[in-house]
Amino acid sequence: xxxxPGELLAQINSPADLKKFPKEKxxxxxxxxxxxxxxxxxxxxxxxxxxxxxxxxTVALHYVLNTPQDQLVWDVGHQAYGHKIxxxxxxxxxxxxxxxxxxxxxxxxxxxxxxxxxxxxxxxxSAALGMAxxxxxxxxxxxxxxxxxxxxxxxGMAFEAMNHAGVSDSNxxxxxxxxxxxxxxxxxxxxxxxxxxxxxxxxxKVKDEVWKLLGKFSKFGSSAQEVIxxxxxxxxxxxxxxxxxxxxxxxxxxxxxxxxxxNHLVEILNDLKDIPGPKILHCVTVKGKxxxxxxxxxxxxxxxPGLFDKVTGEIYKKSPAKPQAPKYQDVFGHTIVELxxxxxxxxxxxPAMPSGSSLNIMMKAMPDRAFDVGIxxxxxxxxxxxxxxxxxxxxxxxxxTFMQRAYDQVIHDVCLQNLPVVFCLxxxxxxxxxxxTHHGAYDLAYFRCxxxxxxxxxxxxxxxxxMMFSSLSHEGPYxxxxxxxxxxMPEWRMPFQQIPLGQGRIVKExxxxxILTIGHIGNYAVEACESLAAEGLNPAHxxxxxxxxxDENLLHEVFGKFKKxxxxxxxxxxxxxxxxxxxxxxxxxxxxxxxRLGIPDEVVEHGEQIELHRACGFxxxxxxxxxxxxxxxxxxx
Ligand SMILES: Cc1ncc(C[n+]2csc(CCOP(=O)(O)OP(=O)(O)O)c2C)c(N)n1
Numbered sequence: 001x002x003x004x005p006g007e008l009l010a011q012i013n014s015p016a017d018l019k020k021f022p023k024e025k026x027x028x029x030x031x032x033x034x035x036x037x038x039x040x041x042x043x044x045x046x047x048x049x050x051x052x053x054x055x056x057x058t059v060a061l062h063y064v065l066n067t068p069q070d071q072l073v074w075d076v077g078h079q080a081y082g083h084k085i086x087x088x089x090x091x092x093x094x095x096x097x098x099x100x101x102x103x104x105x106x107x108x109x110x111x112x113x114x115x116x117x118x119x120x121x122x123x124x125x126s127a128a129l130g131m132a133x134x135x136x137x138x139x140x141x142x143x144x145x146x147x148x149x150x151x152x153x154x155x156g157m158a159f160e161a162m163n164h165a166g167v168s169d170s171n172x173x174x175x176x177x178x179x180x181x182x183x184x185x186x187x188x189x190x191x192x193x194x195x196x197x198x199x200x201x202x203x204x205k206v207k208d209e210v211w212k213l214l215g216k217f218s219k220f221g222s223s224a225q226e227v228i229x230x231x232x233x234x235x236x237x238x239x240x241x242x243x244x245x246x247x248x249x250x251x252x253x254x255x256x257x258x259x260x261x262x263n264h265l266v267e268i269l270n271d272l273k274d275i276p277g278p279k280i281l282h283c284v285t286v287k288g289k290x291x292x293x294x295x296x297x298x299x300x301x302x303x304x305p306g307l308f309d310k311v312t313g314e315i316y317k318k319s320p321a322k323p324q325a326p327k328y329q330d331v332f333g334h335t336i337v338e339l340x341x342x343x344x345x346x347x348x349x350x351p352a353m354p355s356g357s358s359l360n361i362m363m364k365a366m367p368d369r370a371f372d373v374g375i376x377x378x379x380x381x382x383x384x385x386x387x388x389x390x391x392x393x394x395x396x397x398x399x400x401t402f403m404q405r406a407y408d409q410v411i412h413d414v415c416l417q418n419l420p421v422v423f424c425l426x427x428x429x430x431x432x433x434x435x436x437t438h439h440g441a442y443d444l445a446y447f448r449c450x451x452x453x454x455x456x457x458x459x460x461x462x463x464x465x466x467m468m469f470s471s472l473s474h475e476g477p478y479x480x481x482x483x484x485x486x487x488x489m490p491e492w493r494m495p496f497q498q499i500p501l502g503q504g505r506i507v508k509e510x511x512x513x514x515i516l517t518i519g520h521i522g523n524y525a526v527e528a529c530e531s532l533a534a535e536g537l538n539p540a541h542x543x544x545x546x547x548x549x550x551d552e553n554l555l556h557e558v559f560g561k562f563k564k565x566x567x568x569x570x571x572x573x574x575x576x577x578x579x580x581x582x583x584x585x586x587x588x589x590x591x592x593x594x595x596r597l598g599i600p601d602e603v604v605e606h607g608e609q610i611e612l613h614r615a616c617g618f619x620x621x622x623x624x625x626x627x628x629x630x631x632x633x634x635x636x637x
Contacts, residue, residue, distance in 0.1 A: 003039040005090060006032030014088055015062040015113075026063065026262045030055050034290045036090070037081050042310040045433070046096050046104055049288035049302040050079035050149070052295075053179050053259075057147065057283060058082035060265035061175075064273070065143055068112040071131045075124035075148040075158075077105035078304075079177070080114075087113035097433040099607030105437060119437020120402065121375050122155025124148050125174055129161055132170035143273060147175045151182025151352065154190055154374035165278040166250030173272055174251065174280040177259065179287040183303045184354045188374045193245060198256045198284055246280045255282030260289055300355050323490040328482040328520070329426055331461045331492055333358025335468050336395055337365050343472060345393040349373060351380040357397040357426050377402050381409035381421070388419040393472060396421055400428040400440025400481060407446060410477075415452045418476040422468070428457070428481035429521065429570030430599070430613065435606030440481070441599045444518070445575035447479055448548050454478040454501065455548040457519030461492035463545065469496040483520050483570060485609065502549035510540030513627050514562040518544050518577040521570040524613070527620035532627055537634055539566075539627050547577045550584055559590035564630045566595045568618055573598040595626050 004010075008025060009032040012018050021029065034055045041048045059082070061072060067087070074080040084102065085093055088111065095101025106114035116127040128146035135142050148158060153176060165172055178194050180186055246253040252275065257268060265283070272281060287302075288294025293313030294302035301315070308315045340346040340362065348370035354360035362370040373380050377398055384394035398406065403425055414421045431438035447455045454474065458464040464482055471478040507522065508529055515525045522543045529541055542558060544551060558565060567578035578596030585592060597618040604612055613619040617626070628634040 001043065002091075002094060003036060003043070005036050008032055009036055009085070009090070012086055013090070015065075015067050015086060018059070018062055018086060023263055023266060026059055026266065030059050030262050031290075033059065033082050033085060036085060036093075038291050038310055040093055040096070041081075041305075042308050044094055044096060044098070045304075045307055046081070047078040047304045048291075049181075049294050049299055050076075051081035052291055053285040053287045053289050054079045054147070054177055055082050055290070056260050056262040056265055057175065057177065057285070058086065060262050060269055061145065061147075062086050063266055064269040065145065068115070070143040070145070071115045071128065071135075072113070073116045073124045073128040073131070073144075073146045074106050074118060075146065075152045076121045077118035079147075079149070080106050083113065084111075087111055097435070097606055099605075099611045101606075103435055103606060104433060105435065117437070119434065120405070121152040122148070122157040124152070125158055125161035125165060125172075128172050128174075129165050129168060129170060132172045133168060136170060143173065144171065145173045145175060147177055149182070150176065150178040150180065150191060150194055151186050151375055154182075154186065154188055154352070154376060156376060156378055162246070162249050162251060168278060170278055171276055172278050174278075176255075176280055176282045177285055178256070178282060179285045181287045181299050181303075182352045182375060183356060184300050184352070184360070184372065186374075187352075187372050190245075190374075194282075197244070197282070250278070252277060252279040253282065254279060256284045257281065259283030259285035325487045325490050326461060326492055327358075327486050328461070328464060328484075329356070329358040330361075331464050331487065332397065332424055332426070332468070332482070333361035334493075335465045337362050339468060339472065340366060340369060343393065345391065346472075347371070347384075347387055347392050347394045349380050349384050349387075349394055349396045351375055351377045351398060351402065353397070353399065353402075353426075356399070357424075359397055377405040378409050381406040381423075382413045384421045385409070385413040385417070385419050388414075388421050389417075394421050395424055395468070397424040397426060399438075400425040400443040401431065401438050403443060404446070410447075410453070411450055414477050415450045418452045420475060421477050422471045423477065423479040424468075425479060425481040427484045428519070429483045430604070430609045431484055432609045432612070433606050436603045439599075439604065440483075441572045441604075443479075443481055444547050444569060444571040444577055445579070448575065448580060452476045453548065454546065455481075456546050457481045458545070459507075459517070459520055459522040459543045461487040461489045462494045463499070463543075465492070465494065466497050466499045467545075470499045470501070473498070474501065481519065483609070487520070488523050499545065502546045502551055504542055504544040504546065504551035504554045506554070507541040507543050508539075510538045512537075512562070512633060513539040513564045513566060513630050514558050515539050515541045515566045515568060515623065515627070516544055516558065516577075516581060517541065517568045518547055519570060521568055521613075521618065524618065524620045525568055525623055528623035528627065531620065532624050535628075535634070536637065537627060537631055539631075544577070547580055550580060552584070555581070555584055556588070559585055559588070559592055562592065564593050564595075566597060566623070566626050566630070568623060569596075569598040570613070570618070571598055572601070574601050593630065595630060597623065597626060 097104040124146035132144035384396040428440040569577040
């Protein structure tokens with residue numbers, strides 16, 4: 001079903017069309033844009049609250065800037081739906097995040113208006129600064145704007161970039177979109193600070209005076225600029241500098257302003273165009289603005305609510321007839337509490353993903369033992385290392401894709417010192433609709449080469465629990481990766497059992513071909529074996545459980561018995577589990593025909609997980625096909 005845009009939005013196929021409207025029409029355009037987002041996301045899904053919160057900012061930016069020549073960089077990009085709709089993608093918007101459709105995030109190859117590919121947070125200031133300095137070097141006078149949320153501002157990269165921007169002599173404009181939320185409520189001292197300056201009366205009074213002066217002078221060219229600098233210098237350095245974090249980094253600070261007053265935003269952005277140097281505009285917005293349930297309800301739920309009834313605000317829930325297997329993240333969330341009740345060394349750490357990782361269960365049950373440290377993966381890892389030096393047992397839960405941020409910390413701060421941190425890598429393997437920026441494709445390969453680090457992956461809920469339990473008696477770092485979504489065991493609360501380090505298991509005896517799997521994807525092999533049985537084929541199946549250390553006894557058994565081996569992993573083929581098996585085979589001078597199934601060396605786009613597994617040939621049919629293609633029995637049938 002195609003959603004009809006409103007009367008004015010229907011006429012906007014590019015920012016140039018938007019500019020044709022007089023300022024008086026901008027409020028109506030914002031309303032229509034907001035409605036279009038609500039209509040589409042309620043039916044087709046996607047991120048929600050963040051885009052509603054920046055509707056006015058998006059319209060104002062495209063109204064004032066000369067995009068795509070002027071460079072607009074969105075941080076994370078989950079809030080850029082309005083931007084996509086105004087920049088020529090209105091009629092494709094219903095394909096957002098769907099296999100073969102447009103991406104849920106800005107993407108350079110999708111549009112010239114998407115100046116920088118995003119998905120991971122806190123990159124926008126660095127990227128925009130690079131662009132600004134490049135344009136200065138080339139002598140072009142274009143504008144550079146980074147739009148960054150208060151959550152993303154907690155990421156170290158944002159600070160590193162501001163530290164550079166403050167001495168850069170560039171004209172970059174940073175827009176801080178402050179809605180007090182990350183996915184969960186934002187955390188940390190910066191959040192408190194932003195709340196303070198947003199609500200302080202004295203501060204705002206002084207700021208308003210400065211603003212008025214700037215407004216008066218900025219229109220009158222360069223001599224006026226000098227006056228501004230002097231006035232600013234006198235007032236700001238006396239009153240603001242000591243008290244303003246951004247000013248002390250040499251960024252001119254403007255705001256806080258109401259991020260939902262589109263006409264005022266247009267005025268301000270026009271004024272700021274004439275003010276040289278690096279600057280920051282602090283906009284106060286409301287996540288979910290304009291859609292009552294999202295604005296006033298649970299903003300975390302409405303970050304990405306799934307499909308919902310636009311009129312009643314009811315989020316559709318599947319109510320399956322028979323009991324469902326739980327999500328892996330919930331098995332983690334409940335199990336860590338269960339273990340922590342028995343073992344007082346256990347602590348929980350998440351960088352800004354309490355709900356996504358289900359660590360919020362522990363944060364609620366044991367608030368002094370579970371920490372949301374902000375969007376700060378590097379810090380989360382080294383902070384965990386610090387806890388471990390003191391005899392504690394931190395479980396540091398980070399999505400596989402975001403762990404890429406903290407690679408050096410894993411090596412340098414944890415593994416070289418052999419500290420007993422347990423890494424739980426959620427969303428490992430294909431992430432699904434979020435696409436390539438979020439696929440947890442690389443962790444098996446990038447963890448496998450680090451000394452001391454155990455690399456484990458459960459095939460089901462019971463194994464996840466037992467690996468968490470077993471990691472407690474391990475003296476060094478231990479990683480456990482599991483995918484997004486549900487497991488396979490509705491009855492999952494089994495008593496804990498030790499899994500000896502590096503011990504795999506045989507799932508099914510068989511003949512001719514052996515399938516070796518790692519992690520949850522092993523369940524596809526089970527399905528494949530079932531369908532092959534109907535054809536008279538009987539491959540063996542091994543759940544290896546560990547990529548490091550590999551189960552050498554099991555591998556001797558496999559390569560002693562089978563001359564045809566298939567490895568399956570929901571991870572990159574280069575350097576991953578299959579590579580580990582091949583290396584082992586060569587080192588032990590076995591000869592076998594080995595077929596590796598997994599993620600190829602290319603950027604795999606977004607889609608449902610099963611669609612992507614199918615596209616890469618390791619869904620149940622793909623595994624069955626691999627067995628058929630290797631099997632002499634199959635050829636003789
Ligand atoms: C490096 C990294 N860690 C975690 C995430 C997951 N994530 C996506 S959006 C988001 C919250 C961003 O908050 P903010 O920047 O304030 O934007 P808002 O959603 O509030 O508009 C988080 C933590 C991410 N995208 N990148």
